[in-house]
Amino acid sequence: MEVMDKWVAEFFLRRQQNPRVYASPLLSALKPVDSDDCVKLKLTAVLRDISSSLIQGTVDEGMLDLLEILEKLLLQEHSVIMGSLKSAYCWTAVECTLRFMWPVNASDGFFGDALERIWRNRIGMLKEKESDLVTRELLKWESELNKAFEEPEIYQEIRETNIRYNAISHLNQLLKEQWALLGCSSLESEARKRFLKRKDSPYASRRRGNREKANDVEEVGGVENPDGVDKVNEQEQEHEPILNKGDMLVARELKDLLLEIQKLIDPSTRQDQEPDNAMEQSVDVTPQPDGANRTEAEDSEGTSSSRRVRPHLPTPEPLNVSPLKKGRLERPRPRRPMKFWTSEEVAALREGVKEYGKSWKDIKNSYPVVFADRSEVDLKDKWRNLLGRQ
DNA sequence: TTAGGGCTAGGT
DNA sequence: ACCTAGCCCTAA
Numbered sequence: 314m315e316v317m318d319k320w321v322a323e324f325f326l327r328r329q330q331n332p333r334v335y336a337s338p339l340l341s342a343l344k345p346v347d348s349d350d351c352v353k354l355k356l357t358a359v360l361r362d363i364s365s366s367l368i369q370g371t372v373d374e375g376m377l378d379l380l381e382i383l384e385k386l387l388l389q390e391h392s393v394i395m396g397s398l399k400s401a402y403c404w405t406a407v408e409c410t411l412r413f414m415w416p417v418n419a420s421d422g423f424f425g426d427a428l429e430r431i432w433r434n435r436i437g438m439l440k441e442k443e444s445d446l447v448t449r450e451l452l453k454w455e456s457e458l459n460k461a462f463e464e465p466e467i468y469q470e471i472r473e474t475n476i477r478y479n480a481i482s483h484l485n486q487l488l489k490e491q492w493a494l495l496g497c498s499s500l501e502s503e504a505r506k507r508f509l510k511r512k513d514s515p516y517a518s519r520r521r522g523n524r525e526k527a528n529d530v531e532e533v534g535g536v537e538n539p540d541g542v543d544k545v546n547e548q549e550q551e552h553e554p555i556l557n558k559g560d561m562l563v564a565r566e567l568k569d570l571l572l573e574i575q576k577l578i579d580p581s582t583r584q585d586q587e588p589d590n591a592m593e594q595s596v597d598v599t600p601q602p603d604g605a606n607r608t609e610a611e612d613s614e615g616t617s618s619s620r621r622v623r624p625h626l627p628t629p630e631p632l633n634v635s636p637l638k639k640g641r642l643e644r645p646r647p648r649r650p651m652k653f654w655t656s657e658e659v660a661a662l663r664e665g666v667k668e669y670g671k672s673w674k675d676i677k678n679s680y681p682v683v684f685a686d687r688s689e690v691d692l693k694d695k696w697r698n699l700l701g702r703q
Numbered sequence: 704t705t706a707g708g709g710c711t712a713g714g715t
Numbered sequence: 716a717c718c719t720a721g722c723c724c725t726a727a
Binding site for chain 1: 704705706707710711712713
């Protein structure tokens with residue numbers, strides 16, 4: 314396959330405008346993918362298919378296939394198999410079984426067949442391979458489901474559990490993490506490299522008004538900052554304002570171009586919506602924490618109760634009785650000056666997460682120079698930002 | 704040591 | 716007014 318074909322395919326697969334686009338037909342339209350060097354493209358394809366199925370609301374055995382392929386690809390990359398993949402696999406497997414639990418009695422339908430096919434054959438194979446997907450959680454479900462076949466009470470109980478919700482939540486989480494790990498597409502990183510070479514290009518001064526939503530982190534990749542960080546950068550280190558602007562610009566222009574192409578291919582495509590958001594909303598069933606409202610409510614409650622008339626006593630002077638409490642009485646530490654993340658740091662973080670998962674300490678230790686002035690907590694916070702805050 | 708809520712500066 | 720990235724605090 315031509316390098317450009319590969320890049321364009323990869324780039325296209327990241328567009329979420331049309332949920333009905335699946336990776337396999339697109340890839341088969343191109344020449345067969347040569348085995349090496351294509352892991353990133355393959356990963357993109359698998360993630361895209363998982364994402365598409367999820368948008369369609371399909372959580373079936375095809376999804377299990379995809380998750381198994383994903384595991385294989387990650388192993389090829391020597392990446393850690395993260396908890397999100399294990400959980401997603403487990404809950405998807407349970408959900409697939411649950412689909413055959415619609416009759417009131419276990420023996421009436423195809424529950425037995427499903428147990429055989431999914432748990433004894435498919436997961437049996439995983440066990441033989443000693444796959445990481447076989448977790449304690451999965452084994453627990455296996456024994457529960459086997460019991461359910463014999464005992465009607467357990468069968469009923471499982472039937473009434475909202476498995477699907479869990480499956481979808483974990484699959485969403487998995488997608489977020491994997492897209493964040495992939496970073497920007499080859500086409501975009503190449504574009505960025507070239508853009509850097511001609512820093513003085515007139516493009517660098519062009520700006521756009523629209524902001525991309527958080528989800529675009531996965532698509533535009535290395536764009537960690539909104540444009541307009543010039544002030545910081547004048548004084549600060551190599552935060553590459555031009556790189557980011559250029560990156561976004563190139564990505565946006567490509568996006569526009571692809572929209573044009575897509576309109577030609579599929580006239581039904583609605584252009585005026587924010588497709589990325591639409592997709593997130595339609596699929597993401599994760600409950601929103603709603604933190605702001607809650608604290609506000611608490612606050613107002615607090616103030617209203619504190620407005621009650623009560624005897625007013627002067628605030629007592631703090632007594633330095635316990636050395637343990639000393640810390641609290643001291644002036645709060647001044648905030649560290651804000652320092653934006655460089656693309657080098659982000660790249661190191663991605664590599665680190667691939668290798669160690671969420672062991673921030675290990676990641677920091679394995680890139681002592683890059684992360685010299687970042688704490689483990691900083692790494693954790695940055696990763697959370699890359700995922701797009703929950 | 705990590706996860707997660709909350710805060711703040713700086714930007715739109 | 717609202718959003719985001721980065722930083723802080725605290726519980727487990």
